[in-house]
Amino acid sequence: MAEPASLTLAARLDNLAAFSAAVVAAARLHGLEESRLGAIELALEEALVNIFSHAFPEGDGEVTVTCMADENSRFVIRIEDDGPPFDLLAREAPDVTASLDERTPGGLGIHLIRQVMDTVTYARQHGRNVLTLIP
Amino acid sequence: MQVTSDNTTGPTVVSVTGRVDAVTAPDLEKQLFALIDDGAARLIVDFGEMEYISSAGLRVILATAKKLKTVNGSICLAGLQGPVREVFEISGFFSIFKAYETVAEAREQA
Numbered sequence: 001m002a003e004p005a006s007l008t009l010a011a012r013l014d015n016l017a018a019f020s021a022a023v024v025a026a027a028r029l030h031g032l033e034e035s036r037l038g039a040i041e042l043a044l045e046e047a048l049v050n051i052f053s054h055a056f057p058e059g060d061g062e063v064t065v066t067c068m069a070d071e072n073s074r075f076v077i078r079i080e081d082d083g084p085p086f087d088l089l090a091r092e093a094p095d096v097t098a099s100l101d102e103r104t105p106g107g108l109g110i111h112l113i114r115q116v117m118d119t120v121t122y123a124r125q126h127g128r129n130v131l132t133l134i135p
Numbered sequence: 136m137q138v139t140s141d142n143t144t145g146p147t148v149v150s151v152t153g154r155v156d157a158v159t160a161p162d163l164e165k166q167l168f169a170l171i172d173d174g175a176a177r178l179i180v181d182f183g184e185m186e187y188i189s190s191a192g193l194r195v196i197l198a199t200a201k202k203l204k205t206v207n208g209s210i211c212l213a214g215l216q217g218p219v220r221e222v223f224e225i226s227g228f229f230s231i232f233k234a235y236e237t238v239a240e241a242r243e244q245a
Binding site for chain 2: 013014016017038039041042045046049096097098099100103105108109111112115116
C-alpha cells in the first residue's frame, strides 16, 4: 500500500458496512490473504460498535478509519474519534469458561478483538481516542 | 442474513444463512424469540451456511438459550465450520452448548 487510505463517517451503525468494505479493500490491496479478511472484518466491527455505543450513544460524532503500512510494512488499521476518553481495552475480560447462567452479554467483543488481532493498542492523543489494530 | 425454520418433525431446525453482525443480529433475535413464543422449546440452529458472526450474534444465541431455559427448553448447534466455528470456540461457547457436525446428527441426539 502506497498511501494511507482514510474514511470519515458519522458514528452510526448504518455506516458499519461502508467502513468494513473500505478496510477489506485496503487489506486486499496490501496483499493480506483472503483467509485473514474475516478476522479483520470481525475486529473492526467489534471496535466500531463499541465506539458507536459508548463514545457516541446519541450517534452525534464522527469516526475516522485509516489503513496504512507501518515501518515494518505491516497492515495497520487506525480508528479515531473525538468522543470522551474511552479505552475499550480497559474493560474487564469476560470469563469464557463461565456457565450459561453466569454468562453476561458484555465484553465478548473486546475478547474477540484481542484473540483475532496480533496487536491492539489504545491512546488518547490530542483529545481523540486512537485505537490501533494490527492483524 | 436469512432465517428459515422447519418444525415438521421433532425439534425445530432453524437455518441461519449469510451474515450475523451488529446490524442483522436484532432481527435474528426477534425471529428466534418469536419461535419460542409460538411454542418451540427444542431448537437446533443450523450454522452450515453462515458466512460471518460477531459478538452481536453470539449474544443472541446466549439470550435465546437463557429464554429457552425459562420454558424448560433446549438449544443445540449444528454445522459450525470455518471462521464462524472459530468465533464460537474462542468465546468458550463449546463448554455451554452442545454442537454437532450436521443437523441429522443433532436430530439423532436431541
